[in-house]
Amino acid sequence: MKKNTSILLAILTAAFMFSLMGGKEAVKLSATDKYKVIKVDGRIVFQKTSVEMKKGDIFLSGTPLRFTTPQSRAAVISSLKGRYVLSAAEKGQTNILPAANNISSRAGALLNMVDLRNHFTGRYLIVGTMELELGKEAFPMGAENFFYLVYNHNDEQIRKKLSYNGDYLILDKEEIYKIDGQAIPYEEKEMTLFYRKDGQSSKVGTFTPVFADTKELKEEVNIILEEYNEKDTNTKIKEISAYLGEFYGKPQKENLEAWLKIEYDLD
Numbered sequence: 001m002k003k004n005t006s007i008l009l010a011i012l013t014a015a016f017m018f019s020l021m022g023g024k025e026a027v028k029l030s031a032t033d034k035y036k037v038i039k040v041d042g043r044i045v046f047q048k049t050s051v052e053m054k055k056g057d058i059f060l061s062g063t064p065l066r067f068t069t070p071q072s073r074a075a076v077i078s079s080l081k082g083r084y085v086l087s088a089a090e091k092g093q094t095n096i097l098p099a100a101n102n103i104s105s106r107a108g109a110l111l112n113m114v115d116l117r118n119h120f121t122g123r124y125l126i127v128g129t130m131e132l133e134l135g136k137e138a139f140p141m142g143a144e145n146f147f148y149l150v151y152n153h154n155d156e157q158i159r160k161k162l163s164y165n166g167d168y169l170i171l172d173k174e175e176i177y178k179i180d181g182q183a184i185p186y187e188e189k190e191m192t193l194f195y196r197k198d199g200q201s202s203k204v205g206t207f208t209p210v211f212a213d214t215k216e217l218k219e220e221v222n223i224i225l226e227e228y229n230e231k232d233t234n235t236k237i238k239e240i241s242a243y244l245g246e247f248y249g250k251p252q253k254e255n256l257e258a259w260l261k262i263e264y265d266l267d
Contacts, residue, residue, distance in 0.1 A: 033061040035076035035084065038223045039247055042072030044086070055219060059086070065094050075099065075220075075247055079227040083243060100246045101239070109167070111135035113195075113202070120193050120207045123249030127212060127259045130252060131168040139195060141169070147204075149176060151191040153184060173211040186211060210249040217244075218263060225264065233266055 037057040044053040047064035059076055067073075067088035074086040076096075083099040110116050112135065134141075141147070141164040149160045158179060163170040176191075177184050193204040221240055228236055237260060244251050260266040 035059045035061070035078045035081075036223055036227060038075040038077055038083075038220050038243065040072075040074045041247065043068040044072050044074055056223065061096060064092070066092070067094075075243060077224060077227045079230075083224075083239065085246070099242065101242045109133040109135050110139075112138050113204070116195075117205045120205045121250075122207060123188075123210050124207045125210045125212060125244055125249035125251045125256075126171050126173070127217065127251070127255055128214060129173075130171040130255045131165060132171065132252065133168050133254075136167045139169075140197070141167075144199075145195075145197045147193060147195050149191045149193055151189055153179065171209065176209070208249065212244075212248050214259075221260075221264070237266055 035058070037053060037055055037059055039055055040053050045051065045066040045068065046053060047066050053059070053065070053074060059074075065086070070088055072088065075083065076086055077083045083101070085095075085097050085099050087095045087097065089095040110119055110132070116134075116139075139145075139147075146164070147162045147169055149158075149162065151158050151160070160176055160178075163172065163175060173186065174183065177186050188208055188210060190206055190208050192206045194201045195204055196202075220243075224240055224243060225236060228239060231239075237257065240260065241251055241253075241256060244256070257267065
């Protein structure tokens with residue numbers, strides 16, 4: 001009798017432990033389909049509630065969404081699965097695609113015109129005020145030798161001379177978006193960079209400087225760091241850089257890392 005009781009207790013204990021393990025595994029499996037929203041471009045609406053998706057929301061895969069335009073998309077992240085991008089698919093379905101993770105950003109001084117032209121292309125993210133190191137032999141800067149931007153504002157062509165600090169070219173939102181001492185509204189627009197030396201101007205290239213709202217940026221980076229709190233520093237920086245490159249523009253390595261060091265002590 002005692003032997004039978006012992007066997008029964010052993011079976012019940014094993015079943016209980018298996019149940020606990022199964023419960024934990026069920027929680028883990030459900031978590032793999034749960035994502036936190038980092039950012040929404042355009043408008044995306046949860047179909048069942050007609051509520052617009054916003055930063056910080058939780059998205060479960062399979063939840064019906066309505067993308068108001070074909071360009072609408074959202075960056076989402078899971079601590080278990082990583083970062084993904086939601087976009088519209090055919091017949092009202094949702095694409096959940098792996099996000100870009102191979103964004104490269106050159107470090108160090110830009111030593112020649114080829115380096116400079118390769119650098120200033122496409123959408124170019126600037127966090128705060130950027131100081132970009134240039135080769136002093138190729139690009140001396142002073143009263144007669146300097147960089148300037150050309151862009152259009154209200155059908156007028158604006159030429160904006162850029163400041164410098166030693167061998168560092170300064171890209172500052174307040175300076176660039178000021179005409180005759182008066183601030184103008186910020187908007188993303190293509191600009192062309194020129195370098196003037198010995199009375200001759202050379203075109204560097206046309207690009208779109210993107211000055212991100214640092215408050216918005218911090219909220220989005222916070223979400224990434226919360227989901228990746230157990231990752232090493234290098235992985236965190238790489239993931240943040242890749243996200244910014246995909247949703248804002250190419251970040252400059254030193255500019256981004258300086259900001260992350262100040263705000264999050266990441267280095």
